[in-house]
Amino acid sequence: MSHLDTIPAEVAAGGGSASGPPLLSPPVRVRVRTRNLGDIVFRNLTFLFALVVFSLVFIMAYEMYLGSRETIQKFGFSFLTRSVWDPVRDEFGALPFIYGTVLSSMIALVLAVPLSLGIALFLSEMAPRWIERPLSFLVELLAAIPSIVYGLWGIFVLVPWLRMQVEPVLSRSLGFLPFFRGAPYGFGMLAAGLILTIMILPIITSISRDVLKSIPDSYREASLALGGTRWETAWIILTSGRSGILGAALLGLGRAVGETMAVTMVIGNRADISASLFDPGYSMASVLANEFAEAIGSMHQSALIEIALLLFAVTVTLNALARVIVWSVTRRFART
């Protein structure tokens, strides 16, 4: 784009760019030094602000580490495996919250990935352009709805629906499985998983669609020329983009893990570990939302900050991994 202070020699000489062979080879980079004071000041000023963006992640990690040292030192790894949560006696273990976060996110992922792939395939391979744009805009609008509104809708529409209609039917027909046993509360893992499904759908869809679109048309032409149907072609495109789709799923998982308000409002907020999806549970983000403002004592606060640090570590890892995967896939196809 606009990097006029480092002009490749072949471009400066008016020669071929990336599309053709360079006229002058090997390419020599000519650095045009600026001596203008304003230029130096402006460049370094914008650099400083970019440095802030760069360092924010590290600052956040460091501050949370300092804030949670007390419980990290006292409980060590057992913080992750114990299921006591007793602020009065200063005993803390995050297992029920971790379990709730993992289970609700997994429900969401299992439901959202196939659905998103269907949408992405439809948008990128099957739909005509005039219908693709408004439809993808509508799917993206789902991501724009604030979490609190999802929560409100969850409490007053989704949860009663689950309690009255869905859960009784599920327990009657699939009650032999441990997941669908127990009293239908409405509030619980199933509600949390379903609401997360809707919430992570847009991000998985839009990233997979971008991945599918980055696959060169020659793949499609090859399949069609061999007599493949449109579906068979779409399937080939899907399998060529599978690692990018893995990245999209990881990004969706990251969203689901950190989602707070909607989950807090429908998950039931009870720190139990139960195999049944009907039972109320708790999640890492929800316990922060419910207890942080009224934390009693420094240990309680430290334990909560440690949960925040865990959430941070998990989401940063998932996002970093997913970005690297998606980048490498789209870049590979951009080159071919």
Place this chain on the structure above:
Amino acid sequence: MNPRELRTYRWRKVKEKAMGTIALLCVLLAVFPLFLIFFYTLAQGIGAINIDFFLQMPKPVGESGGGMANALVGTIILIGLGSLFGLPIGIMSGIYLAEYGNNPFGNAVRFFSDVLSGIPSIVVGVVAYILVVIPMKSFSALAGGVALGILMIPTITRTTEEMIRLVPDSFREAGLALGIPRWKTIVRIVLPTALKGITTGVLLGIARAAGETAPLLFTALGNRFWSTAIKEPIASLTVFIYDYAKSPFEDWIQQAWAAALVLIVLIFLVNILFRSVTRGRYG
């Protein structure tokens, strides 16, 4: 064609039709909740929206009527404070990335800005608590503003970069050919050209921040009374919805829906605006 070939051919055609239908069903299944949520919020909320709702304070339990004037003003103040932190950082680093960022450091900034956008907003709230609430020994609008500011940064950085990159290089070359220094070319020629896009990108970042609840719960906290002091806890639309949704009172719940409706309409409008400005050039 022999019968076996014909059978395979028919089967492939059936599969083609079936899969196309399934993909279409997926789309409908995804768009369905959007309309469900929007129209349900509209139906529940519209009844409680009137002049009083915007201009009056919340009434004590038992009295009907009242509004959310303090929450509306609170959200505006919080967004203002957030923009104070988020806008300069977001826009300036966006300029850096677009104009000077084609190097390893630029890539690292892009990467970390993307990672930042994936960090749960409640974690950002915890950080704002550690950085602002603990030293000041009080929940405050300022802490909420810091949290929202951090949350705005990734959106604003990346859209600013995209929008500046859309300005053709010939504009920059024209400026430089006239002997104008690089920075002046950027400030006087490139930025004004990209202004419309940057503005809507900023609006998008602000709209997202306005819809955040989790990072405000233990920074701005919420306030049932009128307050505009930045060192005091302050009300906000989203925390207002949260508190009222959990209440057992019929008319409070209706007000929560009304507030949700206000929020959703604002956010949809900004999204549509962003879409129409960037149409055909971006995305």
